[in-house]
Amino acid sequence: PKNEIEGDMGESAVGLHARLMSQALRKLTGTIAKTNTTCIFINQLREKIGVMFGNPETTTGGNALKFYASVRLDIRRVTSIKDGDEVIGNQVRVKVVKNKVAPPFRKAEFEITFGEGIxxxxxxxxxxxxxxxxxxxxxxxxxxxxxxxxxxxxxxxxxxxxxxxxxxxxxxxxxxxxxx
Incomplete structure (x- = not known):
């Protein structure tokens, strides 16, 4: 966000990223649907401070992306795949967190090889x-x-x-x- 770039270090802009995401997704959804496009967002996890019950992990950018998404996947590395000392890929565990087009909450585990894919x-x-x-x-x-x-x-x-x-x-x- 422009406000964040131009502002001073340490200056708080609460919810700026979340507001920007919400506004952008409202504009994007119509265009994405009309043009039959697949839009992929890759996000990161953050830890919520002071959470005693439930999952302390949350994604950045507010709730708009969680709401607008048709499919949400939680992909985590289980182990690295090595050829001698060189890492050539990862064994990953994928959990379907949300799915509007098929049954949700399924799990899968597979290899992703660098330069090849699954x-x-x-x-x-x-x-x-x-x-x-x-x-x-x-x-x-x-x-x-x-x-x-x-x-x-x-x-x-x-x-x-x-x-x-x-x-x-x-x-x-x-x-x-x-x-x-």
Whole structure:
């Protein structure tokens, strides 16, 4: 806000950001709906001071964004994915906080690889094991009685190198999901 930039340090402007967000969202919503546009806001969490009960975490910018949003997701890093010493991605847990277009309060956990996005092959391995399509015995993974590889990363590499096998597993997982 202009007032904040031009004002002196330490000068308080209570609710300035919240008022600005409210005004901007009122103007934006009509245009976004008419132009069939998806608008994504990325926000940060702040701690409310002195909260004894309930969640002390809150998002900045007042309540306007919470009200106008159709979908709100809480995305948190669970662990880092490393290749040797180099961090190549994150394992994240996503909780749907608000959803006007589908059932809310669902949870999911998946890998996000830097430069790639959500790891599709990682999901195929995890869902394959979950639905019993891929068998896991210790660190060995097998499919239809044939050992694929030892270790999750080795299976991911194998599936990346063999797109036919990857597509076959994906089709079986989709059929399993359709039957649910």
């Amino acid at each position: 790891s599709k092959i990682g999901e195929i391995v995890d869902l394959g094991v979950e639905y019993g399509i891929i068998q896991k015995s210790g660190s060995w993974f097998s499919y239809e009685g044939t050992k694929l590889a030892q270790g999750r990363d080795a299976v991911k590499k194998l599936l990346k190198d063999n797109p036919e096998l990857c597509e076959q597993l994906e089709a079986k997982i989709m059929a399993e999901l359709a039957g649910k």
